[in-house]
Amino acid sequence: MITGSLVALVTPMHADGSIHWEALANLIDMHIEQGTSAIVAVGTTGESATLDVDEHCAVIKYIVDRAAGKIPVVAGTGANATLEAIELTRAAKDVGAAACLLVTPYYNKPTQEGLYRHHMAIADAVEIPQMLYNVPGRTACDMQPATVQRLSTHPNIVAIKEATGNLDRGREILELCGPEFLLYSGDDATAMELMLLGAKGNVSVTANIAPNAMSELCTAAIAGDRPRAEAINAVLMGLNKNLFLEANPIPVKWAMQQLGMIESGIRLPMTPLSEQFHEPVRDAMRQAGLL
Numbered sequence: 001m002i003t004g005s006l007v008a009l010v011t012p013m014h015a016d017g018s019i020h021w022e023a024l025a026n027l028i029d030m031h032i033e034q035g036t037s038a039i040v041a042v043g044t045t046g047e048s049a050t051l052d053v054d055e056h057c058a059v060i061k062y063i064v065d066r067a068a069g070k071i072p073v074v075a076g077t078g079a080n081a082t083l084e085a086i087e088l089t090r091a092a093k094d095v096g097a098a099a100c101l102l103v104t105p106y107y108n109k110p111t112q113e114g115l116y117r118h119h120m121a122i123a124d125a126v127e128i129p130q131m132l133y134n135v136p137g138r139t140a141c142d143m144q145p146a147t148v149q150r151l152s153t154h155p156n157i158v159a160i161k162e163a164t165g166n167l168d169r170g171r172e173i174l175e176l177c178g179p180e181f182l183l184y185s186g187d188d189a190t191a192m193e194l195m196l197l198g199a200k201g202n203v204s205v206t207a208n209i210a211p212n213a214m215s216e217l218c219t220a221a222i223a224g225d226r227p228r229a230e231a232i233n234a235v236l237m238g239l240n241k242n243l244f245l246e247a248n249p250i251p252v253k254w255a256m257q258q259l260g261m262i263e264s265g266i267r268l269p270m271t272p273l274s275e276q277f278h279e280p281v282r283d284a285m286r287q288a289g290l291l
Helices: 021-034 053-067 082-094 112-125 145-151 167-177 188-197 211-222 226-242 250-258 275-287
Strands: 004-008 038-041 073-076 099-103 130-134 157-162 182-185 201-204
Touching (some): 004 211, 073 082, 082 112, 112 130, 167 182, 188 201, 201 211
Parallel strands (some): 073 099, 130 157
16 A cells, blocks of 8 residues: 655656657666655646647666566556557566556546446456546546445555645545445645645655645554644645646646756647746745755
């Protein structure tokens, strides 16, 4: 069971948009050193939507190989086509990923029954721990708690990343699915409260630039230490909000560039952070002690 801070890792790129493998290696090493609990590879923050299938699989393999068992790797393998999701999930298993993260199918807006059949088909096809991922603000598709409960009975479906930021939703999932099914936050701004309710960790964008602080926050919140968690959360809250002033990963990639962690590369249709948001993101970085 993975508990704590799971970084939703960016995919570093050169200015021309090609993958920057050396920078990726450095980020992996940093997260191992800074106490991050797991790396989530090629999710939303990793620009999965703009990587082709070969690149997608290559990045997962590179991260697994570089991590070398020192930190588990959760591979983003969701797709809006069930057969593609199965293909990506199988590829992730073959290269040694610890688990897979499967976003609800986006754009085509399946019914709840369609969601159930989609995820059951993947779970039946590939024997690897699978984490559901509900982020309706991105997908225009909201997996309801009753559907999560139905899916939680499959032995390969072990968790959900719930990114609505709705604490009542998280509480309902906990009540319906029981302690064996793991709940993770996918919303940095509300992650502390969800972990205090019983979530086992946070799949975090903020952890890209504040890995140690996010790790400490998750440890405190999961342990039920509200005063300690609130103290750390207050320092990180500016990042938790301002890293979403434009669509993720635009702000976090810009912030990482300012810190010299990565180059400026980001793929169209994503664009560099608008100038009007530079100072708010800098302010959040100062608040967190990064500048």
